[in-house]
Amino acid sequence: MTTWCHIQVKELDKRASGQAFEVILGAPAPDSKGEFPLSPPKKKDVSLEEIQRKLDAAEERRKNHEAEVLKHLAEKREHEKEVLQKAMEENNNFSKMAEEKLNQKMEANKENRTAIMAAMNEKFKEKVTQGLIKASAVIHAGV
Numbered sequence: 001m002t003t004w005c006h007i008q009v010k011e012l013d014k015r016a017s018g019q020a021f022e023v024i025l026g027a028p029a030p031d032s033k034g035e036f037p038l039s040p041p042k043k044k045d046v047s048l049e050e051i052q053r054k055l056d057a058a059e060e061r062r063k064n065h066e067a068e069v070l071k072h073l074a075e076k077r078e079h080e081k082e083v084l085q086k087a088m089e090e091n092n093n094f095s096k097m098a099e100e101k102l103n104q105k106m107e108a109n110k111e112n113r114t115a116i117m118a119a120m121n122e123k124f125k126e127k128v129t130q131g132l133i134k135a136s137a138v139i140h141a142g143v
Contacts (some may be wrong), residue, residue: 006026014022 008024008026010022010024011019012022
């Protein structure tokens with residue numbers, strides 16, 4: 001790192017929102033190392049074995065990633081099957097319950113209708129019987 005011998009600070013602006021300064025650096029100190037080289041340091045030569053090792057590691061990572069993706073897809077499909085199976089079971093249960101309720105209502109309606117018809121027949125028989133009694137009374141009274 002370069003060290004500077006002389007630093008000068010000038011105040012430029014002073015506002016409510018903040019301050020502005022100008023910093024002037026003097027010449028570098030004589031014991032500084034100087035500028036950094038512009039080119040990056042040379043990389044070491046990579047051997048064929050190291051390249052092959054890196055390729056093998058990359059292939060292994062790719063295979064592991066592919067296996068993980070396939071596992072995730074299989075789990076997702078299994079979950080979809082379970083959800084579909086559950087929906088079908090719920091639909092079947094609903095259909096059975098609806099059919100059972102409908103059968104119960106139909107049976108109750110049938111029983112009510114039978115009871116109403118029996119009551120109507122009974123009333124009709126009573127009216128017919130009373131009509132016959134009146135008719136026979138009229139016939140007997142007239143004789």
